Amino acid sequence: MLGSLLCMFFLPTCTVSYQFRGTSIDYEKVKTISIREFTNQAELVYSQLEYLFNEQMNNTYRRQTKLNFVPQNGDLHLEGEIIGYNIMSLGVRDNNFAASTQLTITVRVRYTNNTNHDEDFEQTFSTSETFDSTQMLSDVEPEIVPKMVKDLVDMIFNATVANW
Numbered sequence: 001m002l003g004s005l006l007c008m009f010f011l012p013t014c015t016v017s018y019q020f021r022g023t024s025i026d027y028e029k030v031k032t033i034s035i036r037e038f039t040n041q042a043e044l045v046y047s048q049l050e051y052l053f054n055e056q057m058n059n060t061y062r063r064q065t066k067l068n069f070v071p072q073n074g075d076l077h078l079e080g081e082i083i084g085y086n087i088m089s090l091g092v093r094d095n096n097f098a099a100s101t102q103l104t105i106t107v108r109v110r111y112t113n114n115t116n117h118d119e120d121f122e123q124t125f126s127t128s129e130t131f132d133s134t135q136m137l138s139d140v141e142p143e144i145v146p147k148m149v150k151d152l153v154d155m156i157f158n159a160t161v162a163n164w
Contacts, residue, residue, distance in 0.1 A: 023065055023161045029115045033067040034074030038107065042085035046141055049149070053082060053107070056146075056153045065161060073114070078160065080109040083124070087137060090130065098133040103140075105148050111160050123159065127151040 035057055040050040057078070061067065067076065084106030089098035106126040113119040129144040 025065060025067070025161050026115075027066065030075045030113075031068060032070045032074040033061055033065070033076040033078070034070050034072050035061065036072075036077075036079035038080050038082055040082040040085075042082055042106075044085045044087070046085060046145060048141075049082060049085065049105070049145060052146055052149045053152070056149050057156070060153050060157050061161075064157065075114050076160065077112040077114065078109060078156070080107060082106070083108050084126070089133065100130050101133045101135075101137070102128050102130045103137065103144065103148070104128040105145075105152060107152055107156070109156055109159075121159070125152055125155045125159075127155070 035054075037054050038050065038057070042049075058069070062069070067074075082105065084104060086104045086106075088102045088104070089100075090102050091099035093099050104126055105128075106124060108122070108124050110122045111120060127148045129148055131140045131144065
């Protein structure tokens with residue numbers, strides 16, 4: 001009986017709190033976000049890149065903030081282009097062939113904070129992955145491109161709302 005009374009007394013004081021961590025958003029001022037689709041303007045094209053990038057952008061901001069998405073004129077606005085998808089040979093083996101190959105993805109981002117224009121910027125973000133030159137790019141793309149896209153989106157997220 002005493003245990004039941006104690007539970008009834010203490011249970012109402014227990015609460016579960018969910019906080020969005022890792023952002024510096026003032027939700028009193030900033031309530032909405034608009035993310036325009038990033039187009040792929042790179043000379044070398046991986047057909048899945050544009051879709052993967054745009055999905056990762058939207059999913060990251062939806063999961064890690066409590067901002068409402070609007071089609072345009074959000075308190076925060078992101079737009080840009082995928083401007084680079086490049087491969088480069090690295091190192092040389094004894095047989096004069098490349099030891100590894102590096103894939104680099106570059107994205108240009110324009111960020112507007114309509115509640116504080118001092119935070120607006122245009123910036124380029126890049127990430128690279130290296131793979132053995134004996135592998136074909138088409139064989140490694142399905143594995144490395146999603147990781148690279150996540151890295152890029154994390155950089156953009158941190159530059160826009162984490163203020164790191």
